[in-house]
Amino acid sequence: MTVVNLSPDSNLQVNCSGNRLDATREALSADLDFHGTNGSYGSHAWHPFPAKFPPQLPEFMIRELSDPGDLVLDPMLGSGTTLVEALRLGRRVVGCDIDPLARMIATTKLTPIDPVATIQEGDSVLAGASDDYRRCRSRLQRDLELRFDARTAQFIDYWFLPQQQLELLALVQRIEALPEGGTRDFLRVAFSSTIIAKSGGVSLARDLAHTRPHRDTEKTPPSAFVEFGKRLERNVAAFGGDESTEAAMPFCLNGAGETDLQEPPPTASIHATSAADTGLPAACIDLIVTSPPYANNAIDYMRAHKFSLVWFGWKIAELSRLRAQYVGHDAIAGLSREELPNQCEDSLTRLADRDDRKALVLRRYFEEMRTVISEMQRVLKVGRPAVIVVGSSTLRGLDVETHKGLAAIGEDAGLVLAGIGARVLDRDRRMMPARWGNRQHSQIEERIHKEYVIGLVKQ
Numbered sequence: 001m002t003v004v005n006l007s008p009d010s011n012l013q014v015n016c017s018g019n020r021l022d023a024t025r026e027a028l029s030a031d032l033d034f035h036g037t038n039g040s041y042g043s044h045a046w047h048p049f050p051a052k053f054p055p056q057l058p059e060f061m062i063r064e065l066s067d068p069g070d071l072v073l074d075p076m077l078g079s080g081t082t083l084v085e086a087l088r089l090g091r092r093v094v095g096c097d098i099d100p101l102a103r104m105i106a107t108t109k110l111t112p113i114d115p116v117a118t119i120q121e122g123d124s125v126l127a128g129a130s131d132d133y134r135r136c137r138s139r140l141q142r143d144l145e146l147r148f149d150a151r152t153a154q155f156i157d158y159w160f161l162p163q164q165q166l167e168l169l170a171l172v173q174r175i176e177a178l179p180e181g182g183t184r185d186f187l188r189v190a191f192s193s194t195i196i197a198k199s200g201g202v203s204l205a206r207d208l209a210h211t212r213p214h215r216d217t218e219k220t221p222p223s224a225f226v227e228f229g230k231r232l233e234r235n236v237a238a239f240g241g242d243e244s245t246e247a248a249m250p251f252c253l254n255g256a257g258e259t260d261l262q263e264p265p266p267t268a269s270i271h272a273t274s275a276a277d278t279g280l281p282a283a284c285i286d287l288i289v290t291s292p293p294y295a296n297n298a299i300d301y302m303r304a305h306k307f308s309l310v311w312f313g314w315k316i317a318e319l320s321r322l323r324a325q326y327v328g329h330d331a332i333a334g335l336s337r338e339e340l341p342n343q344c345e346d347s348l349t350r351l352a353d354r355d356d357r358k359a360l361v362l363r364r365y366f367e368e369m370r371t372v373i374s375e376m377q378r379v380l381k382v383g384r385p386a387v388i389v390v391g392s393s394t395l396r397g398l399d400v401e402t403h404k405g406l407a408a409i410g411e412d413a414g415l416v417l418a419g420i421g422a423r424v425l426d427r428d429r430r431m432m433p434a435r436w437g438n439r440q441h442s443q444i445e446e447r448i449h450k451e452y453v454i455g456l457v458k459q
Contacts, residue, residue, distance in 0.1 A: 019383035019457070019459075020065050020383060020384060020385045020457060021383075021385075021416060021418055021457045021459075023064060023065055023385075024065060024385045024387075024418035024419070024455040024457055025418045025419050025455065026064075027060070027061060027064040027065060027421075027455070028418060028419040028420065028421035028453060028455045029419070029421065030060070030421075032057060032060075032421050032422070032423040032453055033423045033424055034054045034056040034057060034423075035424075037054060037056050039054035039055055039056065041238075042238045043084055043109045043238055044079075044081060044084065045234075045235075045238065046105065046108070046109065046189055046190075046193065046235050046238065047079060047105050047189050047192060047193045047196070048193065048196055048197060048198050048209040049078060049079035049102075049105070050209065050210050050211050050299050050301070050304075051291075051294070051299050051391070052078055052079050052081050052291075053081060053291050053389050053451070055081050055084070055085050057389065057423075057453075058081055058082040058085045058086070058289045058387075059085040059089070061287070061289050061387045062082075062085055062086050062089050062091060062287065062289065063089060065287050065385050065387070066086075066091055066286050066287040067286075068089070068090035068091065069090065069091065069092065069266075070091050070092070070286035070287060071091070071092045071093070071094065071284060071285055071286050071287075072086040072091045072092070072093050072094075072285075072286065072287045072288070072289065073093075073094050073095070073096075073278075073280070073285045073287070073288045073290075073379065074093075074095045074096075074288070074289060074290045075095070075096045075275035075278055075288065075290055075372065075375065075376065076096070076097060076275045076290050076291065076292055076293075076327070076372075077095030077096060077097045077102060077103075077106050077270065077290075078097065078102050078106075078291065079102060079105045079106060079109075080095065080102075080105060080106025080107075080109045080110065082095070082289045082290065083095050083106060083109070083110060083268065083270075084106075084109050084110065086289075087110060087266050087268055090266055091266060091286075091287075092266045092267045092268070093110070093266065093267075093268045093269070094268070094269045094270070094271070094280065094285075095269075095270045095271070096270070096271045096272075096273045096274065096275055096278050097270075097272070097275075098272065098273070098274050098322065098325060098326070099301060099302070099305060099322075099326070100272075100305075100309055100312075100314065100322075101192065101305040101308055101309055102301075102305075103270055103272060104185065104188060104189065104192075104312075105189055105192075106270055107185060107270050108182070108185040108186050108188070108189045110268045110270070111181075111182040111185060111186075112182060113182040113183055113186055114183075115236050117183065118182075118183050118186055118187075118236060119232065119233070119236045121178065121183050121187070122186075122187055122190065122232040122236070123232075125171065125174040125175055125178070125187060126171070126225060126228060126229055126232070128174045129167070129170035129171045129173070129174045129225065130170070130225050132170040132173070132174070133166060133167055133170045133225070137166060140166045140169055140170055141166065143169060143173070144165060144166065144169050147169070148310070148315075149315055149317075151315070151316045151317060152310050152315050152316045152317075155306075155310065155316050156310065158204075158215070159203045159204050159205055159213075159215065159307065160202070160203050160204065160221075161204065161221060163223075164202045164203070164221050164223075164224050167202075167223060167224035167225055168191075168194075168195075168202065168224045168311055169311075171191055171224060171225070171228055172191060172311050172312070175187045175188055175191060186235070187232070188312065189235070190228060190231045190232045190235055191228060191308075191311070192308035193231050193235075194224055194227040194228050194231055195208075195307050195308045195311075196208055196209055196304055196305070196307060196308055197209060197227070200219065200221070201221070201227070201307075202221045202222060202223070202224045202227055203221060203307060204216055204217065204219050204221060205307065206219065208304050208307060209304065210299075210304075211299050211300050211301055211303050211304040212300075212303070213303060213304060213307070274325070275290075275292075275327065275372040275375065276327075276368065276371040276372050276374075276375050277371075277375065278375055278379060280379045281379070282378050282379060283378075283379070283380065283381050283382065284379055284381070285379045285380050285381060285384065286381060286384050287384060287385060287386075287387075288376050288379075288380065288385070288386035288387065288388075289386075289387045289389075290386075290387070290388060290389070291388070291389040291390065292327055292328070292369060292372065292388065292390055292406075293326065293327050293328035294328060294390075294391045294393060294402075295328060295361075295362055295365045295393040295395070295400065295402050296328070296330065296358065296361055296362060296365065296393060296395055298328075298391070298393065300323075301326070302319055302320075302322065302323040302326065305319075306319045327365070327368045327369065327372065328365055328368075329364075330361050331361075331364070332357065332360040332361055332364060334364075335360065335363055335364055335367065336367055337363075338367070340363070340366050340367070340370070340405075340409070341405070341408035341409055341411070341412045342408070343401070343404050343405050343407075343408035344366045344405040344408060344409065347362070347400040347401055347404075347405055348362060348363055348366075350398055350400075351395055351396065351398055351400055354396040354397070354398060355395070355396045358395050358396055362393075362395065362400060365402075366405055366406075366409065369406055369409060370409050370412075370413070373386075373388075373406065373409050373410050373413050373415070373456075374413045376413075376415075376456075377410075377413045377414055377415055377458060380458040381458065382458055382459065383457065383458065383459070384457065384458055385418065385455055385456065385457045385458075386410075386415065386455075386456045386457075386458075387453060387454070387455055387456075388406060388410075388453070388454040388456070389451055389452070389453050389454075390402055390403050390406055390451065390452055390454065391450070391451050391452075392449065392450045392451070392452065402452075403420055403452030403454055404420075406454055407420055407454050407456070410454065410456040411456075414458070414459075415456035415457060415458055415459075416456065416457045416458075416459045417454075417455070417456055418455035418456065418457050419455050420452050420453065420454050420455070421452065421453040421455070422450060422451070422452055422453070423450070423451050423452075423453060424449070424450055425449055425450060425451060
């Protein structure tokens with residue numbers, strides 16, 4: 001991956017002309033629902049990821065609020081939807097996330113590969129792993145016993161049957177033997193999507209792709225080899241020739257090892273840093289488009305991501321410590337209790353009357369988002385916008401108006417509020433937490449049905 005030059009004296013921060021306040025206001029007044037559109041084309045469908053916004057949303061904002069060559073940031077990059085769309089539109093991109101699986105997925109989407117060589121390498125990995133399973137099962141069993149610490153092994157044994165454990169180990173060992181690079185990363189993403197899958201995957205978990213896993217001992221998981229083969233073909237097929245597919249593929253390599261674009265592809269960089277401390281120079285960003293987690297830990301990404309990450313060498317204890325650093329985590333230790341904007345304090349007071357602990361969790365969310373938005377203000381160029389897409393949250397039957405709270409925090413950080421747009425979620429297309437039985441008005445349904453698009457501009 002080509003890395004963007006972000007040194008403090010870089011020319012990326014000198015062009016501050018062109019105030020986008022009016023353009024941001026106009027963009028927020030558009031129809032932002034994008035119902036009836038396909039958001040799962042091309043690389044966007046490579047790996048399940050809960051609650052990601054449709055690619056048409058960042059695409060629209062990037063087209064309206066930036067120019068080719070501008071530097072676009074997503075400080076909470078998730079599966080990389082913003083970065084893929086920005087790169088495709090000729091912008092330079094930078095993303096940040098502390099989630100290892102999110103970085104892996106996004107990096108893979110932004111890295112040029114040769115689709116023909118990739119499918120050949122993938123077929124070779126699958127054939128070799130299958131052969132290892134047939135001929136070297138005792139060796140695989142020994143390797144399995146040595147691969148994980150006690151706590152991680154307990155997790156593996158609880159969620160995966162013995163057959164799938166050996167099949168997954170055979171696959172991941174073959175992938176690990178490949179040279180580092182785009183093909184290896186592509187196969188790692190295909191491997192992960194056999195576990196974290198809308199259809200249930202190869203573990204005993206149900207609803208894993210929605211981050212709400214529960215163990216189903218009646219489930220008969222499919223072969224990891226079969227699922228890996230399906231996912232490999234499906235993901236490589238994204239390099240096909242139809243227009244919608246090409247729209248999601250920034251670039252790939254042809255047989256000569258060159259990109260399929262006339263000009264060199266725009267630059268991209270992904271950082272393993274938090275949104276609150278990106279490490280980027282001040283005033284270097286032309287546009288931010290991001291979607292922070294829901295308040296009150298409504299979607300717990302690590303609950304699902306650890307199912308894949310343990311196979312890539314992460315320990316359960318390490319992932320638990322990392323989860324405690326996520327924005328929206330439900331711990332209440334370490335609150336600063338500093339006064340927040342009136343909009344936030346009013347919501348907290350109303351919620352505390354119903355549930356004091358829930359109010360503390362929400363306070364933590366607002367405090368963390370204040371540091372994130374302050375960092376956005378720092379890295380933005382003057383006159384340039386930040387677009388924040390945030391879901392509504394109903395806690396203990398109370399709409400805490402998260403979008404208004406974040407807008408007030410933005411103004412408190414010195415940004416100008418251009419406006420707040422609203423979009424109704426298309427639940428038939430967007431991967432949200434599943435309904436349980438016939439409970440059409442469950443708590444999760446009540447609090448995740450609408451999103452707000454906040455536009456803030458640095459003046």
